[in-house]
Amino acid sequence: MKMTDNPLIIAANQLNKTVAGFKVLAREYYFDVILSVHFCPECGGRIVMTGSSECRCECGNVFDPTLAFQKSTCCERRLRRKTLHYVCSDCGNVVPSLFLFNERLFDKAYFREMAGKSRARAARQKQEMGRILAESRSDVLLLTDEPRLKSITGLLEDLDDFIGTPAPEPDFLRLDSDSVFRMADYRTHILHVVGDDCLMFSDIGPLVDDLRRDRVWRFITLIFMQNDREVMLTQYGNDFLVEAAR
Ligand SMILES: [Zn+2]
Ligand SMILES: [Zn+2]
Numbered sequence: 196m197k198m199t200d201n202p203l204i205i206a207a208n209q210l211n212k213t214v215a216g217f218k219v220l221a222r223e224y225y226f227d228v229i230l231s232v233h234f235c236p237e238c239g240g241r242i243v244m245t246g247s248s249e250c251r252c253e254c255g256n257v258f259d260p261t262l263a264f265q266k267s268t269c270c271e272r273r274l275r276r277k278t279l280h281y282v283c284s285d286c287g288n289v290v291p292s293l294f295l296f297n298e299r300l301f302d303k304a305y306f307r308e309m310a311g312k313s314r315a316r317a318a319r320q321k322q323e324m325g326r327i328l329a330e331s332r333s334d335v336l337l338l339t340d341e342p343r344l345k346s347i348t349g350l351l352e353d354l355d356d357f358i359g360t361p362a363p364e365p366d367f368l369r370l371d372s373d374s375v376f377r378m379a380d381y382r383t384h385i386l387h388v389v390g391d392d393c394l395m396f397s398d399i400g401p402l403v404d405d406l407r408r409d410r411v412w413r414f415i416t417l418i419f420m421q422n423d424r425e426v427m428l429t430q431y432g433n434d435f436l437v438e439a440a441r
Pocket of ligand 2: 288
């Protein structure tokens with residue numbers, strides 16, 4: 196019997212779907228309640244959520260409700276928006292936004308700018324290196340962009356595991372489709388979620404239930420996609436930004 200025919204697995208999948216549906220409803224309900232007491236600062240009209248801490252009024256006014264409505268609990272001051280969170284504008288304490296429901300603040304403009312700067316810097320370094328090499332007529336290969344895989348927690352170990360994994364079993368021995376790496380599926384998935392925009396590696400949803408394996412497969416696919424100039428990857432601490440290459 197295949198794993199996917201197991202009644203318990205079928206029931207568990209059904210439960211997952213129900214929970215996901217419930218989360219959507221809970222989010223809608225939460226914002227219905229919270230937006231019922233807030234109105235457009237421009238015209239006093241009703242507002243709807245249109246993104247992560249972003250809302251829109253019928254009058255066309257699009258704004259950040261956390262900045263417009265929320266005060267810090269520490270100093271009762273307006274909040275200031277940082278790249279991935281909000282802080283009290285007086286003392287700098289981190290303040291969780293009331294207008295994010297199980298979501299992350301993600302400043303696309305900031306990451307685009309940072310990624311652009313980082314690419315410009317890399318291009319300058321490469322040019323400079325080319326100049327130095329030409330001057331010294333050296334044929335030594337110097338790597339200026341050293342990969343920093345170590346800074347992504349656990350990824351090296353996962354990659355080691357992956358390399359040490361025995362070759363996939365023949366079809367008739369396979370338990371479920373989760374045990375086979377299908378790069379084409381990952382590529383389609385990544386192209387779909389990234390679109391012509393950008394997002395963080397950690398925000399790309401998994402394709403298989405084994406999250407460790409999924410992370411490795413996602414990562415390997417991205418490396419190939421970067422090589423094919425389909426995406427651009429820029430590292431930020433222990434995560435990296437995935438941008439559509441245009
Ligand atoms: Zn308005
Ligand atoms: Zn404060």
